[in-house]
Amino acid sequence: MKRQIIAILSLVSILFIGCTEPRNGGPSEGEGSFETIFTDPYGYEETLSRAVDLIDGAEKTVCVESYGFELTDISESLINAHNRGVLVQIVCEGTSYSSDNENCFQDMDYAGIEIIHDNSSSISHNKVMIIDSEYVWTGSTNFTYSGYFLNNNNVIIIQSTDVALAYYDDFSQMFQGYFHGNKSSNGVEEVDVADGYVEVWFTPEDSPKSMLIDKVNNAQQTIEFCIYAYTLSDLADAMISAKNRGVQVRGIFDEGTTLDSPTQYHTLLDAGVDVQIDPCPYAFHHKFMVIDKDGTEPIVITGSGNWSINGTSNNDENFAVVHSASVAENYYYEFSRWWQESSLF
DSSP, X not given: OOOOOOOOOOOOOOOOOOOOOOOTTSSSOOBSEEEEEEOOTTOOTHHHHHHHHHHHTOSSEEEEEEXXXXXXXXXXXXXXXXXXXXXXEEEEEHXXXXXXXXXXXXXXXHHTXXXXXXXXXXXXXXXXXXXXXTEEEEESOOBSHHHHHTSBOEEEEEXXXXXXXXXXXXXXXXXXXXXXXXXXXXXXXXXXXXXXXXXXXXXXXXXXXXXXXXXXXXXXXXXXEEESOBOOHHHHHHXXXXXXXXXXXXXXXXXXXXXXXXXSHHHHHHTTOEEEEOOOSXXXXXXXXXXXXXXXXXXEEEESOOBSHIIIIXXXXXXXXEEOHHHHHHHHHHHHHHHHHHTTO
């Protein structure tokens, strides 16, 4: 059983970023915005209310990709959208569809919403909504009670028609029944948004493991990360090399997953990398990295994928690589507040 800690005030950090100066040497400034939400173990309703607000405001389409789904507020909002003429389409993990503990899928099926579920040995692990071909909701947060109210998670909402189109291409393949290795890549999208730009990577077709290693290899000053499952030895090797060339590397691991035999927690710790165990009573479910927050090219990597073979090579996953000083600052703040707590243990 995970240890309990003294309750602290719940915190959600929401960031709206408008259009600012373009990056040096890049194309014209990006349209759209970023918004981030961070859950914590003491519950906060902002995540749920924001998800419902986006669905309730949909005018044309809502596409959902889910691993776990048990929030009736969201299923009811999707049914309401369907009933007012919005096209609602869902792709989900087969085990989630068959268990359906809160009858969410049963109710949506009965309402006439088309649901495609993946029954293969690999899993459909995304946590995505694409709304009106304009907004993309992604991150580590499953559509479950624990995902929204107990675990540590993050959501990034990207307002960009081009990012939405990239996500819809991946969604449409799965909605047609093509999962995992049966999907095809249209290349990694790179889209200007607000004060930065976004790279969109999908598993397995875009092979994001190489991207993770490349970003670490190119870090100049700092790497901070919060991670649930981390078993990639070559990514750990890259972090150790970064530390040895003078990059400050710090990370927080979920306590439960450090008991897994292939975890890289002990590898990094033994190599002198500054890593800690999370202080939270439930799952530390983040999957994000902040690189060179104060440098000229700050980066945040987030999405659904754990840093594992399944997360980067087998499952259906997504990774958003956000080049934005403002987003990096926001994710760094989330890392910092738990780093301070972790150091007490």
